[in-house]
Amino acid sequence: MGCTCCKPLAIEDSRESPRERLSSKVSSDVLGSARGPSSRRDEASRVKDRSIDSSDGRTLSIDKQLKQANGMERVQGGEGYERNRERMVERAVVHPGMGTLPKAVEGEQVAAGWPPWLAAVAGEAIRGWVPRRADSFEKLDKIGQGTYSNVYRARDLDQGKIVALKKVRFDNLEPESVRFMAREIHILRRLDHPNIIKLEGLVTSRMSCSLYLVFEYMEHDLAGLASHPGLKFTEPQVKCYMQQLLRGLDHCHNRGVLHRDIKGSNLLIDNSGVLKIADFGLASFYDPHQSQPLTSRVVTLWYRPPELLLGATYYGTAVDLWSTGCILAELYAGKPIMPGRTEVEQLHKIFKLCGSPSEEYWRKSKLPHATIFKPQQPYRRCVGDTFKDFPAPALGLMETLLSIDPSDRGSAASALRSEFFTRKPLPCDPASLPKYPPSKEFDAKLRDEEARRQGAAGNKGQRLDLERRGNRESRAIPAPDANAELVQSMQKRQNQSNAKSRSEKFNPNQEEIASGFPIDPPRQSQAAEEVHVDPGHHHKRASHSGPLVHRAAWAKSGKNLDEAPKISGGAELSSMSGLVAARRSLLSEDRKDMSVHSQSELPKLIGRFPGSFKEASESTIKQDQKHPSQGVAGSHQKEDGRTNNKDPVLLGYGSKGYKIHYSGPLIVPSGNMDQMLKDHDRQIQEAVRRARLDKAKLKKAQLEGNQTAANTFLVSGR
Numbered sequence: 001m002g003c004t005c006c007k008p009l010a011i012e013d014s015r016e017s018p019r020e021r022l023s024s025k026v027s028s029d030v031l032g033s034a035r036g037p038s039s040r041r042d043e044a045s046r047v048k049d050r051s052i053d054s055s056d057g058r059t060l061s062i063d064k065q066l067k068q069a070n071g072m073e074r075v076q077g078g079e080g081y082e083r084n085r086e087r088m089v090e091r092a093v094v095h096p097g098m099g100t101l102p103k104a105v106e107g108e109q110v111a112a113g114w115p116p117w118l119a120a121v122a123g124e125a126i127r128g129w130v131p132r133r134a135d136s137f138e139k140l141d142k143i144g145q146g147t148y149s150n151v152y153r154a155r156d157l158d159q160g161k162i163v164a165l166k167k168v169r170f171d172n173l174e175p176e177s178v179r180f181m182a183r184e185i186h187i188l189r190r191l192d193h194p195n196i197i198k199l200e201g202l203v204t205s206r207m208s209c210s211l212y213l214v215f216e217y218m219e220h221d222l223a224g225l226a227s228h229p230g231l232k233f234t235e236p237q238v239k240c241y242m243q244q245l246l247r248g249l250d251h252c253h254n255r256g257v258l259h260r261d262i263k264g265s266n267l268l269i270d271n272s273g274v275l276k277i278a279d280f281g282l283a284s285f286y287d288p289h290q291s292q293p294l295t296s297r298v299v300t301l302w303y304r305p306p307e308l309l310l311g312a313t314y315y316g317t318a319v320d321l322w323s324t325g326c327i328l329a330e331l332y333a334g335k336p337i338m339p340g341r342t343e344v345e346q347l348h349k350i351f352k353l354c355g356s357p358s359e360e361y362w363r364k365s366k367l368p369h370a371t372i373f374k375p376q377q378p379y380r381r382c383v384g385d386t387f388k389d390f391p392a393p394a395l396g397l398m399e400t401l402l403s404i405d406p407s408d409r410g411s412a413a414s415a416l417r418s419e420f421f422t423r424k425p426l427p428c429d430p431a432s433l434p435k436y437p438p439s440k441e442f443d444a445k446l447r448d449e450e451a452r453r454q455g456a457a458g459n460k461g462q463r464l465d466l467e468r469r470g471n472r473e474s475r476a477i478p479a480p481d482a483n484a485e486l487v488q489s490m491q492k493r494q495n496q497s498n499a500k501s502r503s504e505k506f507n508p509n510q511e512e513i514a515s516g517f518p519i520d521p522p523r524q525s526q527a528a529e530e531v532h533v534d535p536g537h538h539h540k541r542a543s544h545s546g547p548l549v550h551r552a553a554w555a556k557s558g559k560n561l562d563e564a565p566k567i568s569g570g571a572e573l574s575s576m577s578g579l580v581a582a583r584r585s586l587l588s589e590d591r592k593d594m595s596v597h598s599q600s601e602l603p604k605l606i607g608r609f610p611g612s613f614k615e616a617s618e619s620t621i622k623q624d625q626k627h628p629s630q631g632v633a634g635s636h637q638k639e640d641g642r643t644n645n646k647d648p649v650l651l652g653y654g655s656k657g658y659k660i661h662y663s664g665p666l667i668v669p670s671g672n673m674d675q676m677l678k679d680h681d682r683q684i685q686e687a688v689r690r691a692r693l694d695k696a697k698l699k700k701a702q703l704e705g706n707q708t709a710a711n712t713f714l715v716s717g718r
């Protein structure tokens with residue numbers, strides 16, 4: 001126990017279907033419950049599992065559970081109630097790894113070195129494994145930061161290899177946060193494929209308050225590579241990456257897993273050109289018969305399929321295929337094809353490019369937001385016209401993957417059989433891909449550098465060095481706004497649930513001290529000072545989450561396949577992209593008070609702006625008219641910072657010679673992201689506080705019968 005060579009003892013049968021898995025879990029829980037009631041948590045699990053056990057009575061049991069959880073009888077049918085119920089069902093039925101095990105097993109797990117808080121909530125996810133000790137790793141540097149994690153490069157001292165350690169943040173070890181992490185672990189353990197990141201173990205100890213996931217180390221990601229200005233992907237290379245992505249997805253789908261956040265920064269690439277799908281934080285088990293509802297609030301906005309924007313809760317593998325279509329198109333177009341800033345705008349961009357759903361689809365899909373978003377006049381599909389200069393097989397696959405009706409998107413397996421992969425030029429062998437220099441620490445350093453560059457005057461030599469990069473970085477698409485209404489909603493939730501801000505809850509310094517690692521990574525300020533990287537000789541690892549954004553020169557394309565245009569990518573991510581909101585939304589919506597504020601932002605937006613879809617559409621159109629160059633994909637800028645008036649998407653693939661698209665990464669360097677979030681938080685809190693105050697004043701004035709005061713107040717417009 002606890003020896004440095006601890007490895008997973010056994011991995012559960014990955015061929016087990018979610019349903020089979022579920023049944024075995026249920027039986028073990030039933031055994032557990034026979035030991036008599038103990039904590040409230042145990043009781044909740046039993047309630048949940050009883051509801052799973054009885055397939056006929058499931059709905060009723062879940063409903064009962066909801067009432068218990070809410071501590072009151074709720075009026076059934078309310079949106080909050082429904083959504084809460086949806087979450088409960090998703091968690092209880094679709095995520096069998098999030099439950100508890102019998103007390104005896106829990107005890108064994110604690111004895112094996114797992115902390116009690118983890119064994120209590122995530123027993124299923126860690127079953128059969130023993131934790132590895134922190135002192136069997138040497139932490140080297142921070143290589144990435146996600147919404148709920150910091151990722152470090154580290155040396156595995158037992159195995160003498162470099163690994164990535166993903167340290168998961170918990171909000172005060174809240175069971176819900178732990179459960180979501182448990183789901184990620186559980187899903188990762190279910191998967192075993194060369195194109196899926198491998199979870200090699202977990203690091204924690206009985207007394208620890210933190211948890212590290214150990215992964216094989218990957219030097220790049222698709223977003224980071226594509227963003228490199230001097231790097232051009234050839235068509236065989238694009239096909240090679242797409243093929244690996246689809247193979248990985250095919251495996252996920254065959255194992256009953258939906259990824260639900262496919263985007264460039266989650267596609268990691270190693271120095272041998274092997275691509276692996278990573279970040280299963282939003283992934284979910286699914287039922288191929290779609291008999292269980294799932295949340296619609298997943299997938300980063302620019303890659304989110306229309307059915308989710310329309311509120312679908314019964315969906316399947318097609319959601320990942322839509323995102324894959326967006327990535328394929330982006331690799332060819334050189335920039336994100338549908339960079340919406342809000343859900344409404346996203347949907348509008350989709351309709352403009354892919355057409356609005358057919359009458360039949362509206363009728364059969366019965367999507368929750370259909371009545372709100374069904375346009376009066378149908379939109380005509382123009383994918384083919386827009387991308388007319390793309391190679392035909394690429395366009396063909398794109399057309400399929402970007403089908404409005406999910407049932408027309410085919411499967412990962414059918415995509416792999418498409419002409420895109422069978423016609424020349426064929427996908428290249430990953431091993432034949434260029435060996436890109438490792439970029440390890442670069443990400444965090446770049447952010448710090450950028451922050452320093454913006455914030456203060458440095459010495460001239462340094463500034464020059466930075467400006468070469470800054471030129472492209474500071475001209476980012478305003479990705480942080482990409483999901484503004486969701487962000488707002490999530491922050492509102494934080495306020496309403498009286499949660500402390502993340503920075504208050506999570507003290508990285510404290511956590512690092514507790515981590516027990518022999519060597520901590522260099523401080524960021526140190527790291528920043530060390531950076532003198534020639535932009536021509538490094539490859540950036542993108543650690544932010546968001547879209548692939550083209551920002552390198554895009555070569556003129558040839559007309560036939562053999563002269564296939566060279567693709568240069570530009571991948572950057574918005575760290576405040578949909579994922580942030582989606583993941584927080586997943587967490588917060590599981591909370592008891594979620595019924596108050598869990599509704600989709602779409603209807604709210606509609607409420608705020610009567611006829612809003614029309615208005616949003618018009619506003620988008622106006623934008624497009626104002627900036628005709630932006631077209632479908634929104635704005636882009638040249639490397640030199642001037643606005644590029646030619647849109648490659650509108651003009652067609654490679655139609656007008658050299659196009660330079662520098663969308664750059666985050667509008668705010670990630671180093672400032674926390675500050676930006678805090679500022680945003682403050683603004684929202686302030687607005688909410690003012691609104692409450694005003695409401696209270698108004699009420700008081702009305703109560704006092706002082707109509708004059710009330711009127712004055714109203715007129716004042718506060």
Ligand SMILES: Nc1ncnc2c1ncn2[C@@H]1O[C@H](COP(=O)(O)OP(=O)(O)OP(=O)(O)O)[C@@H](O)[C@H]1O
Binds near residue numbers: 280544
């Ligand atoms: N195995 C790995 N090897 C190298 N870097 C990695 C690895 N896993 C993750 N990273 C880096 O860490 C970043 C954050 O990881 P990950 O996306 O898993 O965390 P997250 O908290 O789920 O983030 P997000 O909010 O972006 O989804 C990634 O963008 C990536 O750059």
